[in-house]
Amino acid sequence: MELPTQLINWLYNVLQPQYLHKQIVYTHVLQFLQKYFSKGFRIRTRVYTSGKTGSSNLLINIYGKLPVADIPVEIWLPLNYPFNGNGQIDGEDGIPMIYVVPDNTQGLFLKPNNFVDSQGKFYHPYITDWHQNCRAGDLNSTKRFNLLVLIDTVSNAFQNDFPIYKSTGPTKPPKPSRVLNHPTGLSSELTGSSVGQRSPPASVLTADITGSRSSNGPPLPLKPFQGSTKQVTTNPRYQSPLPLPSIPSNNEASGYNRTAGPPFSPLQSPLHSRNSLSPYRLSNSGNLSQSPTQDTSSISRADQSPYPTSQSPPIYESVLPKVSIDNLMDQDGPQKSKSNTVILERLSQQINELLTDLPENFNMLEVVNTNSMKVEGLYNQLNHHYSQAIANKEYIDSHITYLTDQLTKVSELNSKLYSLSQINNDDENHIHFPEGKISLDELVIPDSVLTNQLYDISSEIKANKDLIGLISGNFSDKSELINDERFDVCVKAARNIGRDMFWLELIKNEISKKMSISS
Amino acid sequence: MEDKIIQPLIIKLSQLPHDLAVLPDHIITKLYEDIELLTSFVKSLPEYEQFNDKVIGKLNDQISKLNDILVIFEKYQSVSKEIEDKTNKLNLIHREFLDLETIQYKLLSSNFNQDYQKLKFQKLINKSHENSLKLVESINYNEFDSFLKSFKSSRKVYHLRMEKMNRWNEERITGFV
Numbered sequence: 001m002e003l004p005t006q007l008i009n010w011l012y013n014v015l016q017p018q019y020l021h022k023q024i025v026y027t028h029v030l031q032f033l034q035k036y037f038s039k040g041f042r043i044r045t046r047v048y049t050s051g052k053t054g055s056s057n058l059l060i061n062i063y064g065k066l067p068v069a070d071i072p073v074e075i076w077l078p079l080n081y082p083f084n085g086n087g088q089i090d091g092e093d094g095i096p097m098i099y100v101v102p103d104n105t106q107g108l109f110l111k112p113n114n115f116v117d118s119q120g121k122f123y124h125p126y127i128t129d130w131h132q133n134c135r136a137g138d139l140n141s142t143k144r145f146n147l148l149v150l151i152d153t154v155s156n157a158f159q160n161d162f163p164i165y166k167s168t169g170p171t172k173p174p175k176p177s178r179v180l181n182h183p184t185g186l187s188s189e190l191t192g193s194s195v196g197q198r199s200p201p202a203s204v205l206t207a208d209i210t211g212s213r214s215s216n217g218p219p220l221p222l223k224p225f226q227g228s229t230k231q232v233t234t235n236p237r238y239q240s241p242l243p244l245p246s247i248p249s250n251n252e253a254s255g256y257n258r259t260a261g262p263p264f265s266p267l268q269s270p271l272h273s274r275n276s277l278s279p280y281r282l283s284n285s286g287n288l289s290q291s292p293t294q295d296t297s298s299i300s301r302a303d304q305s306p307y308p309t310s311q312s313p314p315i316y317e318s319v320l321p322k323v324s325i326d327n328l329m330d331q332d333g334p335q336k337s338k339s340n341t342v343i344l345e346r347l348s349q350q351i352n353e354l355l356t357d358l359p360e361n362f363n364m365l366e367v368v369n370t371n372s373m374k375v376e377g378l379y380n381q382l383n384h385h386y387s388q389a390i391a392n393k394e395y396i397d398s399h400i401t402y403l404t405d406q407l408t409k410v411s412e413l414n415s416k417l418y419s420l421s422q423i424n425n426d427d428e429n430h431i432h433f434p435e436g437k438i439s440l441d442e443l444v445i446p447d448s449v450l451t452n453q454l455y456d457i458s459s460e461i462k463a464n465k466d467l468i469g470l471i472s473g474n475f476s477d478k479s480e481l482i483n484d485e486r487f488d489v490c491v492k493a494a495r496n497i498g499r500d501m502f503w504l505e506l507i508k509n510e511i512s513k514k515m516s517i518s519s
Numbered sequence: 520m521e522d523k524i525i526q527p528l529i530i531k532l533s534q535l536p537h538d539l540a541v542l543p544d545h546i547i548t549k550l551y552e553d554i555e556l557l558t559s560f561v562k563s564l565p566e567y568e569q570f571n572d573k574v575i576g577k578l579n580d581q582i583s584k585l586n587d588i589l590v591i592f593e594k595y596q597s598v599s600k601e602i603e604d605k606t607n608k609l610n611l612i613h614r615e616f617l618d619l620e621t622i623q624y625k626l627l628s629s630n631f632n633q634d635y636q637k638l639k640f641q642k643l644i645n646k647s648h649e650n651s652l653k654l655v656e657s658i659n660y661n662e663f664d665s666f667l668k669s670f671k672s673s674r675k676v677y678h679l680r681m682e683k684m685n686r687w688n689e690e691r692i693t694g695f696v
Binding site for chain 1 (some may be wrong): 523524525526527528529530531532533534535539540544547548550551554557558560561570574577578580581584585587588591592594595598599601602605606608609612615616619620622623626627629630631636639640642643646651652655658660663664667670671672673674675676677678679680682683684686687
């Protein structure tokens with residue numbers, strides 16, 4: 001069966017984060033789905049809450065109906081599947097958990113038995129064996145303990161002991177299996193007095209047969225057959241059906257069935273023989289040599305209406321002829337093709353196991369994938385760093401250009417300052433700047449007009465005093481200017497100076513008053 | 520995602536050669552029971568060859584990427600060396616700037632330092648005084664009135680400069696013009 005690529009990819013991705021033995025889970029699930037995907041089994045993830053610890057995990061959940069009897073089951077794969085022991089997580093073993101999940105809305109209810117508890121959980125010696133013998137490191141154990149063997153085990157177990165029953169009433173609880181536990185109860189059903197009661201399929205089928213015969217079916221079979229039917233039903237150890245008196249090839253067909261198909265369990269043979277013994281089969285098929293080769297699908301079809309209700313006999317009547325028609329169609333050619341298909345499936349399974357063991361297919365592939373991602377990440381990272389380095393180089397370039405330019409300007413300014421230094425040394429009356437020059441007298445100026453006037457008047461007063469001092473011989477070490485020849489001129493000059501000084505002092509005092517300073 | 524990750528090889532039943540179906544069962548059984556034979560058979564399947572090609576392609580991609588990484592390393596080293604050179608150049612520029620800065624401070628100080636300006640101004644005052652003395656020494660009594668005016672003017676300049684110097688020394692001025 002070709003599985004969708006999306007499903008395979010989904011499974012691969014789901015296993016990566018949590019499952020401990022990804023390779024084994026991957027192989028087992030794919031092998032299982034290759035066989036059972038076409039038969040309606042699907043896969044999903046669901047939260048599973050442990051009954052032991054109460055912790056919840058997101059687990060793989062495979063669900064579908066068993067082909068043998070349309071029994072809906074769910075298989076949960078723990079995180080440390082398939083090994084029990086050291087790899088324990090959250091108190092759960094690595095053993096898969098199987099639950100029978102009947103759809104109550106369709107009138108199907110759980111019927112606990114030897115293999116199923118009241119919660120629908122499946123128990124079996126195979127599970128116990130798995131628990132005890134499937135250890136990590138023992139790779140051969142994964143060939144004994146896998147989902148394919150498990151589902152076969154479940155199918156076989158439920159062929160013998162049906163875990164669900166069908167109820168027509170809304171809330172009626174299931175009745176106990178009176179047939180298996182109380183053989184005397186079965187005899188009453190076989191007489192046709194209990195039509196409409198629910199009971200396990202193995203007994204029900206027999207009851208239906210007799211019931212329908214008594215009401216509107218074809219003529220009743222001979223008494224020895226009835227006796228043998230009772231014997232079959234009440235004695236589970238019965239190994240093979242009684243041969244029909246007119247069909248000598250029945251035993252051969254039985255033998256073929258045992259070799260071609262899976263070995264029948266003790267209860268399977270009575271069911272099988274019961275179909276063979278059915279008068280419907282005798283009348284409708286006319287070829288009973290095909291009936292023992294009934295495959296699992298035909299069994300399931302027969303079990304689709306195994307529950308005796310008031311309407312059950314007509315349903316059963318409609319089923320049996322269909323089985324006969326199918327058998328008529330399945331001649332040697334298809335049988336051989338089916339056998340070939342089984343072998344090819346087995347070949348495909350072996351190939352995939354071999355592929356799983358090939359290092360280049362899984363372990364090395366994982367290394368290749370991991371390295372590829374690492375190399376890709378490293379390349380991107382280095383490329384990013386390289387781009388940043390290029391950007392940094394360009395940034396530094398722009399800085400160097402700017403700073404060099406500024407440095408040139410500073411050098412030019414220094415050159416100008418140096419030349420100015422020479423000029424300023426040479427010129428005593430001015431200060432030279434790059435933009436021009438300024439007189440030293442203008443370097444310090446009064447901050448107001450009055451002050452300027454005051455400075456001017458004060459200087460003039462002092463200049464007049466110096467002039468009088470010079471005339472009278474009190475200026476520096478100079479001799480006096482006044483003498484007899486220049487007496488009049490000097491007196492006249494002194495008189496004028498005195499008059500000026502009077503006015504100057506007067507103005508100075510006025511300014512001082514205005515500026516509120518003492519003279 | 521599919522491009523980046525190669526999924527493990529699974530040979531589906533439909534992918535097996537159709538010729539197998541015509542082989543007798545015991546031959547097929549023998550095929551899968553003999554592990555060497557089965558291995559050879561698997562390795563001859565086109566799917567296996569395609570898978571191998573895909574892995575080889577992925578490995579080639581990795582080699583190509585690794586070569587690219589080596590090229591990036593070389594280019595990165597070159598850029599790194601350039602950046603190192605430029606950093607050294609920046610250091611040189613900084614050092615040169617510090618030298619120029621020192622020179623500039625000295626030049627500014629020699630040109631426009633206040634003490635230097637005061638000294639220069641003081642020289643100017645002294646020069647004014649000397650001018651006055653020179654006027655006295657070169658007195659022309661025939662032009663006595665003009666002499667008196669010149670002397671007075673010269674002394675006025677001197678005293679005005681002195682007054683400014685005094686104010687400057689008293690720091691009663693607000694600053695340069």
